[in-house]
Amino acid sequence: MSKKDLKRQQIIQxxxxxxxxxxxxxxxxSEIAQKASVAEGTLYQYFKNKEDLFFSIPAQKxxxxxxxxxxxxxxxxxxxxxxxxxxxxxLYFFKMNPAYARILMLEMRVxxxxxxxxTYDRIKAFTDRVLEIIEEGQAEGSIRSGVDPYLIREVxxxxxxxxxxxxxxxxxxxxxxxxxxxxxxxxxxxxKSSE
Amino acid sequence: MSKKDLKRQQIIQxxxxxxxxxxxxxxxxSEIAQKASVAEGTLYQYFKNKEDLFFSIPAQKxxxxxxxxxxxxxxxxxxxxxxxxxxxxxLYFFKMNPAYARILMLEMRVxxxxxxxxTYDRIKAFTDRVLEIIEEGQAEGSIRSGVDPYLIREVxxxxxxxxxxxxxxxxxxxxxxxxxxxxxxxxxxxxKSSE
DNA sequence: ATGATTTAATGAATACCGTTCAATATTGTT
DNA sequence: AACAATATTGAACGGTATTCATTAAATCAT
Numbered sequence: 001m002s003k004k005d006l007k008r009q010q011i012i013q014x015x016x017x018x019x020x021x022x023x024x025x026x027x028x029x030s031e032i033a034q035k036a037s038v039a040e041g042t043l044y045q046y047f048k049n050k051e052d053l054f055f056s057i058p059a060q061k062x063x064x065x066x067x068x069x070x071x072x073x074x075x076x077x078x079x080x081x082x083x084x085x086x087x088x089x090x091l092y093f094f095k096m097n098p099a100y101a102r103i104l105m106l107e108m109r110v111x112x113x114x115x116x117x118x119t120y121d122r123i124k125a126f127t128d129r130v131l132e133i134i135e136e137g138q139a140e141g142s143i144r145s146g147v148d149p150y151l152i153r154e155v156x157x158x159x160x161x162x163x164x165x166x167x168x169x170x171x172x173x174x175x176x177x178x179x180x181x182x183x184x185x186x187x188x189x190x191x192k193s194s195e
Numbered sequence: 196m197s198k199k200d201l202k203r204q205q206i207i208q209x210x211x212x213x214x215x216x217x218x219x220x221x222x223x224x225s226e227i228a229q230k231a232s233v234a235e236g237t238l239y240q241y242f243k244n245k246e247d248l249f250f251s252i253p254a255q256k257x258x259x260x261x262x263x264x265x266x267x268x269x270x271x272x273x274x275x276x277x278x279x280x281x282x283x284x285x286l287y288f289f290k291m292n293p294a295y296a297r298i299l300m301l302e303m304r305v306x307x308x309x310x311x312x313x314t315y316d317r318i319k320a321f322t323d324r325v326l327e328i329i330e331e332g333q334a335e336g337s338i339r340s341g342v343d344p345y346l347i348r349e350v351x352x353x354x355x356x357x358x359x360x361x362x363x364x365x366x367x368x369x370x371x372x373x374x375x376x377x378x379x380x381x382x383x384x385x386x387k388s389s390e
Numbered sequence: 391a392t393g394a395t396t397t398a399a400t401g402a403a404t405a406c407c408g409t410t411c412a413a414t415a416t417t418g419t420t
Numbered sequence: 421a422a423c424a425a426t427a428t429t430g431a432a433c434g435g436t437a438t439t440c441a442t443t444a445a446a447t448c449a450t
Contacts, residue, residue: 029408039429050408106305112364147377155381158357159350169307182342186350190385224437234400245437
């Protein structure tokens with residue numbers, strides 16, 4: 001059964017390479033099969049269809065994203081500084097992983113069936129964590145209460161997603177982490193308690 | 196030449212119907228041709244390819260969106276209230292035009308080639324207008340200066356796009372204009388001058 | 391009004407794609 | 421070694437967007 005997992009990985013690896021340069025539409029199963037050194041039919045023993053294979057690609061990267069995020073959060077006990085870190089880390093990670101960014105932001109984040117995929121559950125683990133941070137911040141008094149924490153999360157993630165998306169559409173021509181301080185500033189002003 | 200425009204419209208109308216219920220992938224040229232009562236080959240005399248036809252659909256709706264927006268802005272001379280109106284109108288319009296919302300948010304907003312299309316220029320006209328409002332607000336002192344107006348725009352549009360996108364992915368099950376006040380509140384706090 | 395010429399419309403043919411499945415090869419078991 | 425179970429294969433299938441030689445319509449010149 002380790003052998004099966006290995007071949008599965010091998011196919012995902014090939015798929016990542018092909019989907020990394022072509023869009024979902026333009027990526028051909030035949031090319032993936034060739035790169036993975038298996039017959040086209042074999043793919044369908046490991047994945048339900050092209051979409052299922054596509055959705056399986058970002059599973060590991062997302063895992064990595066979550067784990068590293070928790071690591072970066074270590075030692076920070078203030079709610080606002082956790083949000084600061086979140087903003088920085090989010091931009092930094094996608095800057096370092098542009099192929100993953102493209103697949104996630106431009107193709108998956110916009111698909112109804114992705115929500116039902118296993119990879120989405122891992123994304124959800126991350127957004128759950130963000131919600132936790134916000135609620136903790138509200139409890140400790142640094143983030144203003146009286147505003148739905150879900151809404152606050154929407155604001156934060158909305159800005160970040162938009163920023164990464166724009167960057168990708170502009171062919172990654174500028175530094176994604178630039179203006180980090182100003183981004184933090186506007187967001188934090190909107191959500192912190194007024195002293 | 197009015198006859199040509201008429202047939203063009205007729206094809207766009209058929210395309211809007213088909214793309215309105217199916218995704219770009221699942222929509223078939225043959226079905227569009229049938230609905231428009233023309234041969235498949237004829238489509239290619241009016242549009243370069245399937246994508247070109249697809250991108251032509253939201254041109255009128257976008258025009259409508261811009262015009263109505265300017266109408267709603269009439270009589271409002273305060274920067275912050277203009278932003279308020281923008282937020283309300285944006286959510287309201289997509290609530291009333293869910294098919295257009297789906298095409299624009301889930302399919303076009305995420306495509307590199309869309310940026311090069313003519314319809315994108317009209318979107319740009321809208322975002323240019325938003326920037327103007329922000330700069331006016333900064334000049335009059337209601338929106339805090341010292342922050343890049345482009346960044347402020349990113350925050351506003353980021354939140355709104357995210358909100359509409361989430362709503363679409365959740366199958367439009369709740370009221371998009373709900374929590375309007377809180378959304379305004381968080382955004383405005385972030386961008387207004389501190390008194 | 392008629393023939394000539396340009397312009398538009400057609401739909402069968404083409405090339406390519408994702409997916410299936412009967413046949414084949416590989417692995418595991420006794 | 422013989423058999424059963426499982427995994428792999430790639431040709432075949434039904435479907436797609438796009439092209440292009442042919443046909444039809446419209447426009448123009450005489």
